[in-house]
Amino acid sequence: MARSSDRDGGDATRASSVAAGTDTGRSDTGLTDADATDVGGDPLRPSDHIDSVRPAASDGAGITQPKLGPVGYLRFFWRQLTSMKTALFLLMLLAVAAIPGSLVPQRTSDPNGVVQYRTDHPDLFPVLDKLGVFDTYSSPWFSAVYLLLFISLIGCIIPRTRHHFEALRARPPKTPARLSRLAGYRSITLETAGGAGEASITAARAVDAARAQLKRSGYRTQVFGDSVSAERGYLRETGNLVFHSALVGVLLTVGVGGGFGYSGQRVVVEGQTFSNVLGSYDSFNPGRWFDEAQLSPFSIALDRFSTEYAPDTAGAAGMATDFTADVTAQARGGDAEKTQIKVNSPLSIGGSNVYLLGNGYAVDVTVRDGEGNVAFRDTVPFLPQDTNLTSLGVIKVPDALPRQLGMIGFFYPTAADNGTGALTSTDPDTTNPVLSLNVYSGDLGLDAGVPTSVYTLDTDGLTPLAGTDDDAQEKAVQLTPGETATIPDGLGTITFDGVKRFASFDIHHDPSQVWVLLFAGLSFAGLLTALFVPRRRVWVKATETGDGVRLEYAGLARGEDPTLGRAVGDIAKAHLGGLGVPADVAREVADDPARHDVEKPGPAAEGRGRKI
Amino acid sequence: MVTADLAYYSLVAVYSAMAIYTISFVAFALDLAKRSGDAQQAAARAAKAEALATASVSRSAAGGSTVVLDRPSRGAGGAASASTGAPAKASSFERVAIAMMLLGFVVHVASVVLRGLAAGRVPWANMFEFSLTGTAIIVGVYLAVQLVVNLRFLGAYVMGLNLVLLAIGTVNYYVAVSPLPPALQSAWLVIHVFVAILGTAFFAIAAGLSAAQLVQTKREQSKLAGLRFLDTLPGAERLEDLAYRIALVGFVLWTFTLIAGAIWAERAWGRYWGWDTKEVWTFIIWVLYAGYIHARATRGWRGARSSWLSIIGFAAVMFNFSVVNVFFKGLHAYSGL
Numbered sequence: 041m042a043r044s045s046d047r048d049g050g051d052a053t054r055a056s057s058v059a060a061g062t063d064t065g066r067s068d069t070g071l072t073d074a075d076a077t078d079v080g081g082d083p084l085r086p087s088d089h090i091d092s093v094r095p096a097a098s099d100g101a102g103i104t105q106p107k108l109g110p111v112g113y114l115r116f117f118w119r120q121l122t123s124m125k126t127a128l129f130l131l132m133l134l135a136v137a138a139i140p141g142s143l144v145p146q147r148t149s150d151p152n153g154v155v156q157y158r159t160d161h162p163d164l165f166p167v168l169d170k171l172g173v174f175d176t177y178s179s180p181w182f183s184a185v186y187l188l189l190f191i192s193l194i195g196c197i198i199p200r201t202r203h204h205f206e207a208l209r210a211r212p213p214k215t216p217a218r219l220s221r222l223a224g225y226r227s228i229t230l231e232t233a234g235g236a237g238e239a240s241i242t243a244a245r246a247v248d249a250a251r252a253q254l255k256r257s258g259y260r261t262q263v264f265g266d267s268v269s270a271e272r273g274y275l276r277e278t279g280n281l282v283f284h285s286a287l288v289g290v291l292l293t294v295g296v297g298g299g300f301g302y303s304g305q306r307v308v309v310e311g312q313t314f315s316n317v318l319g320s321y322d323s324f325n326p327g328r329w330f331d332e333a334q335l336s337p338f339s340i341a342l343d344r345f346s347t348e349y350a351p352d353t354a355g356a357a358g359m360a361t362d363f364t365a366d367v368t369a370q371a372r373g374g375d376a377e378k379t380q381i382k383v384n385s386p387l388s389i390g391g392s393n394v395y396l397l398g399n400g401y402a403v404d405v406t407v408r409d410g411e412g413n414v415a416f417r418d419t420v421p422f423l424p425q426d427t428n429l430t431s432l433g434v435i436k437v438p439d440a441l442p443r444q445l446g447m448i449g450f451f452y453p454t455a456a457d458n459g460t461g462a463l464t465s466t467d468p469d470t471t472n473p474v475l476s477l478n479v480y481s482g483d484l485g486l487d488a489g490v491p492t493s494v495y496t497l498d499t500d501g502l503t504p505l506a507g508t509d510d511d512a513q514e515k516a517v518q519l520t521p522g523e524t525a526t527i528p529d530g531l532g533t534i535t536f537d538g539v540k541r542f543a544s545f546d547i548h549h550d551p552s553q554v555w556v557l558l559f560a561g562l563s564f565a566g567l568l569t570a571l572f573v574p575r576r577r578v579w580v581k582a583t584e585t586g587d588g589v590r591l592e593y594a595g596l597a598r599g600e601d602p603t604l605g606r607a608v609g610d611i612a613k614a615h616l617g618g619l620g621v622p623a624d625v626a627r628e629v630a631d632d633p634a635r636h637d638v639e640k641p642g643p644a645a646e647g648r649g650r651k652i
Numbered sequence: 653m654v655t656a657d658l659a660y661y662s663l664v665a666v667y668s669a670m671a672i673y674t675i676s677f678v679a680f681a682l683d684l685a686k687r688s689g690d691a692q693q694a695a696a697r698a699a700k701a702e703a704l705a706t707a708s709v710s711r712s713a714a715g716g717s718t719v720v721l722d723r724p725s726r727g728a729g730g731a732a733s734a735s736t737g738a739p740a741k742a743s744s745f746e747r748v749a750i751a752m753m754l755l756g757f758v759v760h761v762a763s764v765v766l767r768g769l770a771a772g773r774v775p776w777a778n779m780f781e782f783s784l785t786g787t788a789i790i791v792g793v794y795l796a797v798q799l800v801v802n803l804r805f806l807g808a809y810v811m812g813l814n815l816v817l818l819a820i821g822t823v824n825y826y827v828a829v830s831p832l833p834p835a836l837q838s839a840w841l842v843i844h845v846f847v848a849i850l851g852t853a854f855f856a857i858a859a860g861l862s863a864a865q866l867v868q869t870k871r872e873q874s875k876l877a878g879l880r881f882l883d884t885l886p887g888a889e890r891l892e893d894l895a896y897r898i899a900l901v902g903f904v905l906w907t908f909t910l911i912a913g914a915i916w917a918e919r920a921w922g923r924y925w926g927w928d929t930k931e932v933w934t935f936i937i938w939v940l941y942a943g944y945i946h947a948r949a950t951r952g953w954r955g956a957r958s959s960w961l962s963i964i965g966f967a968a969v970m971f972n973f974s975v976v977n978v979f980f981k982g983l984h985a986y987s988g989l
Contacts, residue, residue, distance in 0.1 A: 131943040135936045136694045141982060142932040149926050155980065177927050350831045361831045379779065383834035384920050395922035496653040546922040560911045567907055571900050602897060
């Protein structure tokens with residue numbers, strides 16, 4: 041029933057000139073009395089909102105559009121931008137615009153994927169790159185959509201907020217003359233007491249009782265003669281405004297606040313220590329307003345990294361079930377503290393969070409050059425390539441004499457022959473660790489001053505000595521921990537000293553995070569209020585007739601209100617109960633059999649309240 | 653091996669549930685067929701009831717100071733429409749269908765619980781388990797809504813959808829019980845994923861209602877001559893109302909899923925939002941339903957136009973679960989496949 045009046049209200053002319061309570065000629069035009077109530081206190085909506093006042097049709101002389109000046113055009117475009125249809129269109133556009141970013145890899149979340157995409161689709165890549173689909177969510181077109189949407193939103197909520205503040209101070213509107221066509225209408229005529237000494241029911245008493253009752257249940261009330269007019273649910277519009285404003289808040293804090301933070305990555309091998317200074321990061325992404333002084337001084341030493349594997353049950357053999365980084369963390373001026381960093385359990389230190397996002401093996405290697413000197417002794421992190429942690433790494437020995445040495449290595453934690461003579465790893469744990477190296481000699485290109493990745497080796501121009509290359513004199517060097525092999529051409533020896541674990545840490549600092557959460561929580565609370573608090577008007581009218589007092593109850597939904605009928609029934613029941621009407625009668629009045637059904641304005645509604 | 657045994661019994665239970673659901677589905681379909689025949693009779697019956705209702709019923713309250721002079725009456729909101737609404741009495745097909753659905757639901761829930769016991773954790777950590785639990789929750793939500801509103805006409809849709817999803821889940825997504833990877837070891841797995849499933853269930857039912865509304869709208873515009881059973885369904889406007897209210901609950905749950913997911917992502921991945929493929933699609937779905945809610949409040953969009961958005965929204969939910977999980981690269985790589 042909420043709906044029938046609601047819809048009629050939307051479709052019919054609800055011109056503001058219609059004074060509250062007058063229904064002259066309305067039934068002739070087929071309009072319901074729902075329209076006869078004041079809409080001034082209603083939430084302000086864009087003009088094409090279903091609950092808003094439809095602009096009055098121009099009378100007579102057809103459409104004569106005034107010529108628009110510049111200001112007129114601005115006003116026109118502003119109105120278009122803040123209309124429901126535009127908001128709807130922009131929402132749909134936003135949904136569609138977000139799709140490309142899920143179809144191709146994004147530079148922000150999957151930079152390697154973008155590189156791979158360039159290799160796989162050399163023709164398509166430049167076109168897509170020009171369109172910005174690899175940075176969809178910071179591309180001009182995506183930004184344009186959401187910025188327009190938010191401008192439209194702001195243009196909508198500012199006038200609405202102003203209007204709502206005024207509505208909060210307004211009184212409930214006058215009682216419509218005929219309540220019988222409103223939602224949840226009920227009436228009953230009570231005979232005033234004949235017997236002496238009994239408390240008699242008068243219209244005034246009934247109205248007073250109704251007012252007190254409605255006030256108690258949170259309605260704002262106003263008595264108009266023989267009736268009380270009540271309204272509740274202002275919180276609905278408040279919630280709506282809070283929801284939308286909080287969304288703006290989320291956008292602002294994400295957009296602006298994010299610029300004050302930074303994030304960086306660092307691989308730390310067991311036994312190594314990371315200090316939070318710019319130079320010790322492997323990669324670093326500063327926010328727009330980042331300043332190096334923001335880096336709070338702390339250090340983290342990785343004492344031990346341990347992995348737990350699932351027991352050898354079917355389907356889960358060798359699966360890692362737990363990663364633990366035992367660290368010693370120390371903030372400046374603080375004591376060194378032994379603690380743990382795990383997945384889902386970052387370490388908070390010095391205003392930053394340290395996350396455990398990856399791990400792998402690092403190999404301890406010693407290289408002696410052709411002259412017998414130790415040219416290289418280090419722990420080299422190898423990057424995992426598959427779930428069994430076959431790992432790939434590069435060893436560069438620029439100090440080797442007479443020629444520089446470069447090696448591309450594979451590390452197999454549990455090496456096994458895959459049947460073709462090549463090695464493969466069958467388990468991520470180190471049960472049979474083997475290091476396999478392809479060795480090259482020549483100029484590594486490190487002296488040119490061009491930055492090169494420590495994880496790649498450009499083999500162009502290098503001489504293959506050992507490995508899979510056809511020109512190599514020997515097969516790849518294969519070592520187990522503790523073993524030493526000689527490098528062909530008398531260029532030296534290489535010793536595999538042992539294996540260590542490394543942890544890959546992400547260090548994040550984002551002071552705006554808590555604000556984003558706050559606004560998100562606020563918008564959720566606003567959403568709940570806006571959707572589930574009903575805004576409704578209720579009237580109780582008491583008229584003295586020759587036979588007694590005739591009581592009428594009716595409600596009017598302002599927006600979605602599926603339980604309005606029941607609510608009016610409950611009010612009637614409580615009211616009648618308070619007046620001393622027998623409970624079964626009150627219940628009958630309150631009963632609302634139409635709860636499960638569609639209802640349309642009954643043709644004979646007025647005639648129903650018949651006397652017996 | 654206890655785990656394997658429990659997982660096996662869980663699988664037996666889910667196949668049993670599917671068999672029972674199939675009976676329920678057939679019975680619901682037969683009921684729809686029967687409704688076509690009943691439609692005419694129902695109209696006649698309703699006309700008769702209307703006649704009875706207008707006759708006055710006299711009653712008087714004896715004793716006391718208050719005497720009731722007229723019977724309670726109702727106005728605009730009170731008059732029940734005779735032409736729409738399900739027949740007052742359920743057909744025997746319908747009773748069988750509901751009974752089988754309830755029985756199937758019990759067996760289905762047993763399967764979910766057994767799977768959870770087998771794994772020693774919540775049974776929604778991979779796609780098979782998500783399908784298993786998700787379908788159970790769709791039936792559960794349908795039955796719960798059924799307590800408030802008569803949605804029996806939607807039974808065939810719910811059972812059909814459930815059977816398809818369960819079949820895909822058990823045939824294509826089945827994986828043996830395996831322990832949780834470290835990234836999933838969080839209380840948020842319980843909250844975030846469960847609320848997402850719950851939201852999905854509400855969206856599923858809303859989409860069914862929206863589809864029914866579209867067909868009903870066509871029929872009310874007398875563009876569809878056949879499908880007489882539609883006469884026994886609520887009117888298009890009522891269907892739209894129901895779809896809207898149920899989708900609203902889904903939207904609130906989805907909003908929560910989004911926020912909870914962001915909080916978890918911050919703990920697990922070090923950032924609360926990173927446009928991961930799954931995040932993108934969750935966002936798209938949220939925007940689609942936000943659009944649906946706005947469309948319904950926009951003049952010229954209420955009715956059939958806005959309900960298409962509800963259907964598109966649910967299609968996106970299904971796409972997000974199936975295609976995005978299996979074929980799109982992202983951090984939500986938990987299909988277990």
